[in-house]
Amino acid sequence: MSETADQARTRRRWITLAELVAVAGVVIAALTLYLNVSDRRADEAARAASAQKEATAQSRVALTGTVDDASVTLKDPRHDITDTTILFPKALGVGKQAPVEPRIDADMFRKPLLKLTDGGPDTRTGRLPVLITTRYWDGDTTRSARGLYDIIWRTHGRRFFGRALTIEGFRLRQTGGDAASLESAWAAAKPR
Numbered sequence: 001m002s003e004t005a006d007q008a009r010t011r012r013r014w015i016t017l018a019e020l021v022a023v024a025g026v027v028i029a030a031l032t033l034y035l036n037v038s039d040r041r042a043d044e045a046a047r048a049a050s051a052q053k054e055a056t057a058q059s060r061v062a063l064t065g066t067v068d069d070a071s072v073t074l075k076d077p078r079h080d081i082t083d084t085t086i087l088f089p090k091a092l093g094v095g096k097q098a099p100v101e102p103r104i105d106a107d108m109f110r111k112p113l114l115k116l117t118d119g120g121p122d123t124r125t126g127r128l129p130v131l132i133t134t135r136y137w138d139g140d141t142t143r144s145a146r147g148l149y150d151i152i153w154r155t156h157g158r159r160f161f162g163r164a165l166t167i168e169g170f171r172l173r174q175t176g177g178d179a180a181s182l183e184s185a186w187a188a189a190k191p192r
Contacts, residue, residue, distance in 0.1 A: 061136050061145040065104075065170030072151065072170045074102040076136065083135040087179065088128070089186035092116070104130070104151065110165045114155065117191050122157030125168070129185035131177055148177035148185060 003011070061079055065072040074084060084102040088094040092112040099105075109128065117124055127150040135144050152169035173185060 061134055061143070063132065063134060063147065063149070063172070065149075067167055067170055069166040070106045072104045072167055074104070074132070074134075076134075079136040079138060081134055081136045082142065085133040087131040087133075087182060089182060089190075091186060091190070102134070104167075104170075106153075106165055106167050109151075113153065113191075114163055114165055117155060120191075122155065122163055124155045124191065125153070126191045127152055127189040129173060129182055129189055131179065131182040145175075146177055147175050148173040148181055150185075150189070 061076050061081075063074050063076055065074055074081065081102045084099060086097040086099070086104060086108070088097070088109055092109055094109050094112055097104075097108055113128065117126075130149055130151060131146065132149055133144065133146045135142060137143075150169075150171045150173050151167060152171070153165055154168050155163050155165050157163050174181070
């Protein structure tokens with residue numbers, strides 16, 4: 001049985017089942033390769049973003065204060081603090097303070113705050129906003145951070161020598177900030 005020229009042409013036009021399976025296999029393999037490469041790139045990007053986020057978090061200073069009656073000792077467990085500048089509200093008349101040790105002594109603001117609260121009850125509690133600029137080491141790099149903090153204070157009367165002022169707490173109000181935000185925080189927290 002011999003096939004005619006017309007039958008041979010028709011046979012050559014049709015793709016056999018084996019050829020169809022082979023083409024489908026190549027398409028599936030190409031899609032799999034593309035998806036694997038895309039997933040790998042996405043994973044690498046996620047790892048890089050995570051590493052960057054962790055490095056940023058590690059480089060950020062997180063000041064905490066150890067409070068006793070007369071002072072707040074500032075520290076950050078991850079960084080060595082090299083320099084601290086403390087700015088008080090203008091209404092207190094206390095100039096910019098740059099203590100050698102990162103600490104806020106009540107003596108820095110005791111007299112102006114007691115004078116401001118004079119004439120009211122002896123026992124009072126309030127918040128004193130301060131703007132703290134800190135320079136610190138992050139590995140081999142010197143960095144700087146600024147934040148607005150609240151010093152929680154309390155006054156109480158004494159039998160002799162008038163009223164006393166003690167420091168009760170220390171809290172972060174906001175990261176960043178400037179003199180204008182300090183004055184606005186003072187306007188809200190000012191004792192009346």
